[in-house]
Amino acid sequence: MATSPATPRAPRNNYGPTTPATSRVSATISHAVQSSPHYATTRRHSLYGVEDRVIIDPGSRIWKVGFSGEGRPRDLFYAGGSSGAPLWRLRRAVDPVERAEEDRILELRLEDCLRSVFHDSLLADPKARKVILVEHPLLPLYIKEIIARILFENQVPSVSFAPSHLLSLFAVGRITGLVIDCGHLESVALPIFAARPLFPQIQTTPIAGSHLTSHLRALLLLFATYLPPPTSLSTSINVPAANRATRVPQEVLTDAVVEEIKTRCCFVGDVLDSSTSQQQQQQRGETRGGDDDLGSEMDIPPSDSSFTTGSEFGGGASQPDSEFSIITGSRQSGDASGLAGGGGVGRGEGYLQALANMYKRHSTATDIQMRVMPPPAQQTGTGRGTLIIPGWIRERATEVLFEGGDVDESSLAEVVLDALLKVPRDLRKTMASSILVSGGTAMLPGFIPRLHAEIVRACAPPPPPPSPSKTPSPRHEKPMYDKYAGVRPLLPYFAILNNPNPPLAASERAKANAGKAPAFAPAMLAWVGGSLAGALKTGGAEVARERWDEVEQSQNMADDSMDVSDDPLREGPRKSILPDWTRMPLPMGAPPANANAPTVSVTSA
Numbered sequence: 001m002a003t004s005p006a007t008p009r010a011p012r013n014n015y016g017p018t019t020p021a022t023s024r025v026s027a028t029i030s031h032a033v034q035s036s037p038h039y040a041t042t043r044r045h046s047l048y049g050v051e052d053r054v055i056i057d058p059g060s061r062i063w064k065v066g067f068s069g070e071g072r073p074r075d076l077f078y079a080g081g082s083s084g085a086p087l088w089r090l091r092r093a094v095d096p097v098e099r100a101e102e103d104r105i106l107e108l109r110l111e112d113c114l115r116s117v118f119h120d121s122l123l124a125d126p127k128a129r130k131v132i133l134v135e136h137p138l139l140p141l142y143i144k145e146i147i148a149r150i151l152f153e154n155q156v157p158s159v160s161f162a163p164s165h166l167l168s169l170f171a172v173g174r175i176t177g178l179v180i181d182c183g184h185l186e187s188v189a190l191p192i193f194a195a196r197p198l199f200p201q202i203q204t205t206p207i208a209g210s211h212l213t214s215h216l217r218a219l220l221l222l223f224a225t226y227l228p229p230p231t232s233l234s235t236s237i238n239v240p241a242a243n244r245a246t247r248v249p250q251e252v253l254t255d256a257v258v259e260e261i262k263t264r265c266c267f268v269g270d271v272l273d274s275s276t277s278q279q280q281q282q283q284r285g286e287t288r289g290g291d292d293d294l295g296s297e298m299d300i301p302p303s304d305s306s307f308t309t310g311s312e313f314g315g316g317a318s319q320p321d322s323e324f325s326i327i328t329g330s331r332q333s334g335d336a337s338g339l340a341g342g343g344g345v346g347r348g349e350g351y352l353q354a355l356a357n358m359y360k361r362h363s364t365a366t367d368i369q370m371r372v373m374p375p376p377a378q379q380t381g382t383g384r385g386t387l388i389i390p391g392w393i394r395e396r397a398t399e400v401l402f403e404g405g406d407v408d409e410s411s412l413a414e415v416v417l418d419a420l421l422k423v424p425r426d427l428r429k430t431m432a433s434s435i436l437v438s439g440g441t442a443m444l445p446g447f448i449p450r451l452h453a454e455i456v457r458a459c460a461p462p463p464p465p466p467s468p469s470k471t472p473s474p475r476h477e478k479p480m481y482d483k484y485a486g487v488r489p490l491l492p493y494f495a496i497l498n499n500p501n502p503p504l505a506a507s508e509r510a511k512a513n514a515g516k517a518p519a520f521a522p523a524m525l526a527w528v529g530g531s532l533a534g535a536l537k538t539g540g541a542e543v544a545r546e547r548w549d550e551v552e553q554s555q556n557m558a559d560d561s562m563d564v565s566d567d568p569l570r571e572g573p574r575k576s577i578l579p580d581w582t583r584m585p586l587p588m589g590a591p592p593a594n595a596n597a598p599t600v601s602v603t604s605a
Helices: 096-121 141-153 164-171 209-223 233-238 255-264 274-282 336-340 347-362 391-401 412-422 425-432 447-458 485-493 508-513 522-535 545-561 573-577
Strands: 054-058 062-067 075-078 131-135 158-163 177-182 187-193 203-205 225-227 324-327 367-372 385-389 435-438 541-544
Touching (some): 054 096, 054 522, 062 522, 096 141, 131 141, 131 164, 131 522, 158 164, 164 177, 164 187, 164 435, 164 522, 177 412, 177 425, 187 412, 203 412, 209 255, 209 391, 255 367, 385 391, 412 425, 412 485, 425 485, 435 447, 435 522, 541 545, 545 573
Parallel strands (some): 054 131, 177 435
Antiparallel strands (some): 054 062, 062 075, 158 541, 177 187, 187 203, 225 385
16 A cells, blocks of 8 residues: 655644753852743643652551552552561650650651652652641651651651541542541541541540451461471471471561461451350360361470460561462361360460360361471471461451450440440431541451441340349349440441442442442552642641741740750640641531521510
């Protein structure tokens, strides 16, 4: 097919084929910045423009950073290094000297993180980028003050502080709802009405990702099986794997290994029947069946072992390359009934043993083999060791998130219901039908449907008291305390916006809301909301660098004029410019409907 030569088109009036010559002012003569020859203004809305704000979501473990207007972060990284250690914890040192040392170490680590954000992750100049900080509602003020100081020392134009719960609602196109954030250190439920967070109704619990990690580590130490690498190839052929099986060494369960097991192997099972659970918990393996007699001595842990929390284990090893394989019909994992006959079992092991007896009968998950690095004392073997993870641990380790403890350790369902109880009555139906789940712990498969089922089960009326066998006493007995009787009428209206598998709705309101949120990952909701807020040129309270410098200068002058000792815990006036809802009055809401209504006086004749 012949083609005619292309005829040159005449250039348009507003476009030249060559780059127009422009006179640029030298930086030494004037500070004026000339525009690009192809743009009419210095602010270019392009890939290399400076209008997009930097969105930073600083979690205690994982940071998510990127630019506004984008649908996903540019980078995610562990702030505490490859081991995944959190930057801060819920506790703080009491001694002033120790606290000052902790703050100094935290400041150095935050400097490294923020330097990595701009120079490694985003490749952006901090002097030309405004920053939106996605803050947790309970983020301590001293941490926000350290982050703001580091950013302003790097000449950031301004820093905006936006609540993470509110931004999560923005990401799904809502301004009213009940947001529960299941993070690493704690889980927080916060009602939001008309884009105004109701901070007095906030509810929190320490049952979160770190609690699950400690519980999972304890279960693996007691019930998992470790196969060390054979010393030679002939040993791997001649010696059976059951003879080489030992108890899991603590050195194998590093923080990286436990985190990989939690994120890649664990999932949330179905709801357990409370009556069946109590019945089977009472029937602790007093008698053993024929199958239980097949267990070897590796199923019984040593008598000197005790329940150990995750904070007592150190994980300094790097994250190994793990390989998983499914074990069909395997009996390598320790049988919980074997623990019942073991002597010298401590109180913590007895509790875990009762859980094992109950959960093994309610689990159909398959055991999994995981290739792990052997301890340093076993480095002479061939290859890697094998960690056998029982299937019931994979499925039922997450039950700790839905089992409430004492007053300070409410379950996730109780946190949601307690927040609803504190909300005004006319807002409860709206909040109950607009529940949003965010946070990294909510990424576990089956987490959100299980949370909905737990909320419905917690609202159920308490069981009736057992009928007395004898003649009842003539005095009147007090009824059983029913904590959630006030929210029981909301059962038909409960709906989770980002539920991937919503149940059949019992009301039109629940049907219109359940599962209608965009398919963002729960861990990304807050960052996506911050990206949307930055693209719309909105956000929370903004602190400009000029204002920060003024307060800093006034504070330095006050420190020079006052002859006082250097107290690291002294509150300075600089902290008053940072937003803190615990120290400032809440914004006034809408005026009452009858505020301007004329008053009518009625006089009696």
